[in-house]
Amino acid sequence: MDAFDAIPDPVVIDILNKVGDVKTLIRCRSVSKRFNSLATQSDSLLLQLDQILGTTTTTDSDSEIDSPISNFFRSLFKSIHGLLPPIFSKSVNPDQILTRSPKTPAQILSRFERIRNLEVELYGGDVKLEKGAAVKWKAEFGETLKSCVIVAYRSATVNTTASSAVDGGVTGVESDSEFVCGLKTRVVWTISALMAASTRHYLMKDLVKDHKEMEKLTVIDREGEGTVVMNAAGMKEYRETAAREIEKGVERVRERTVVPSVRMSMRHAPSLKLKSGICLEAATLVIVRPTGVVSDDDDVELATEAFAGDGGECMYGEAVTALLKRRRNVLEMNSF
Template sequence: MGVEEFSKQQEEQVDFFDSLPDAIVLEIFNRVEDAKSLSACTLLCKRFGDLVTQTRNVSLEITRPTALYEKTHVSKSKGFFGRYILNPIHEFLHRIVSRKSKTCSNCCDDDGEDSTFKLPNELLKNFKEIQSLSVKLPGHHGDISSENALQQSSQPNCSGALLKWKAEFGKELESCVILGATGFKKSEPKPKKEGDMPISCNLTNKQLKKRVVWTISCLIASSARHHMLKQIISLNRMIRDVKISDGSKQGTIKMTERQVVELRNEMSSNADIVELERTKVPAVTIKMWYMPMLELPECGAVMRGATLAVIRPTEAAAGKDDDLSLAMGAFGEKCMVEAVRKLIEKKKSYTLEMNSF
C-alpha cells in the first residue's frame, strides 16, 4: 500500500462530525428540538449524552399507548417465515399493547384522557437546561378543529364543525380566546333571490346554552393543561417559555417568561399548589360576537353559527379595550384571522359573566 493510498484511507475513516466544537454540536441539537430524537442521541456516545442535557430548546410529542400496536400491526404474512415467525411476533406485541391499554384505561379521568401522558417529566429527565419547551398532546377523535372541519365538509351532505381556543396563564388565567362554528365549509357562490328574508343575528336561548358549554369545556381543558405546566415548571427550573398544544390543533396554552416567573414565585410561596387536580378558573367576563352565516371571501369558506369569545378574569376585564389585538393574535391560520376580524367588525356583542369554578 502506497503512502498516498494510506493517507486517503485514513481521511475516509476520520469522523468529521466528531471534530466539531461542542458549541456547534449543541446548536445542532437545539435545532433538532425533538425530545425523543435527542434522547436517542444520548446512547451514541458519552459526549452526546453530556451535550444533550444542555439542550435549551425541546419539543415533545406524546402519543397514545395504542400507537405502538398501530405501527407494528400488519396484515397476516404468508409462507413459512411469515406464518411461524412474523405472525407470532405481531400477536405477542398485540397482546402486550392490549394489556397495557386495559391497565391504562383504568387510570383515565372523566374527560377520557390517559394519565400516562399527563406527566411528561419522565420523558424530560435527560434535559437539565431547558429554556423553551413545546409539548403536543394526543388529539381526540371527538375534537373539532379547523383541519378536520374542512375534511368533514368535503364529504357529501356534511359540513364540519369548528372549535378552537388559545389561553394564556400566569399564576392563573389571564385570557382565553375561543372561535367556534356549527358548520365550516368551502363557500359555493349562490345568486341571491329577490324576496329572501335576512337571517336574524340574535342568539336564541338554545344557541347561547351551546356556546356556554363550549366555553366551559375550553376553560376546563386549559386549566387542566396549566396544572401540567405547574408540574413541568416545578421540576425544570430554567424554563423561560412553554406551550402545550394538541394533535387536533384545537387548543393551545402558552406562557411567556414573565408568566413563568409569576407562576414559579406563586408555587414557591404555596407548596400545595402543584397537588391540585387542575387550576381553578377565576370569575370571568366573556365578550361574545355571533353571526348566523359568515362569508370568508379571502379563504373561500363560509362559517355557520360563527362565534368568537374573548374571556378575561372579571377583576382585570374592566378598562380592557384591546379585544381585536388579543383575538387577532390567537390563531395563525388565514381563515381564522379573517373570521376573527369580521366578527369583531360586527359592532353588536354579548357580555356574560361566569362564576369561579
C-alpha cells in the first residue's frame, strides 16, 4: 500500500492549506481522484490574477507547459484519456486547467466549496501618479465603503545627515498659493485611491455572493499599493443588499462600487523628515469615512491599525505616526 494513502484526509487538507496557491492546487487535482476531491476542500487560498485581462498571470512554468514537448505529451494524454473507463474519465483535464483559466475570480474558484480565508493578488496597482510620487492605502468594505486610510507623498529623498534628522520633523513653510495647489493634488490622490478601492470591491461581487462561508477576503496588488479588506459581517451585509436588489428587479451595470458621500480627515506636511533619514515632500495622511460618522476621535486607532504591518520601522509606518501629530483639516465629498 502507498504510505501516502494512510495519511488521514484532514491532515492532507491541512498540508494543502499551507500550499494555498490556487494554481498549484488546481494542478494537484489532476494527480489522482483523491487529490481531485481534497484539493478543492482547502479553506485558505491565494489567488493571483492578471488585473487587466482577468486571467492568471503567466509564469515560467506556464511557458514550459506550452513547449512542443509538453504539447506532445498532452496530446498523448488526451488520446489515452479517451480510452479510459468512465470512472476515470471524469477526472480533471489538465489541458483545460493549465492553459486557459476562467476570466473572473468567481469562475476560477467555483469548485472550491469551503473557502474561509482568501487573499487575491492583482498584477499591479491602479493609481496613476506623477513620476516620483507614491500612494499607499487600505480600505474596508461591507455593502459599501466603511473606511479608507491613505498615505501619499510627491517625492522621497535620502538625507545624508540622517543621524541629525528629527523623528517626524517638519521643515518649510507653505504659502497660500502652495497650500491651495497642494490641496488640489491631495484631493486627486484621495479620489484616485477611492476609485481603485471601489473597483477592486466590485470585482469581488460574485465571489462574495457564491462563497457564503468565507470569513475574510483581502485584495492586494504585487506593488503593495492598496489593500481592500472585507470581514464576515461586511460580506453578509453585501449579500443581503444584493439579494434585496434582485427581489426589486434592480439591475446595475457598472464597473465599480459607488463611493458614498464621505468625510475626509486630512493631515499633511510640506516636507517631512523621518528618523530613517528619508525626507518626504508633500507628505499626506487622509482618513476617509462615510458621511454621518460624527466623531473623528478614533483617527489614531484607525490609521495605526491600517499600517500595523509596517510597524514604525517602515517608512509608511513612520510617516503615519508623524502625520497624526499634525493639524487636521476636515473636508466632505459627494458620492461618485
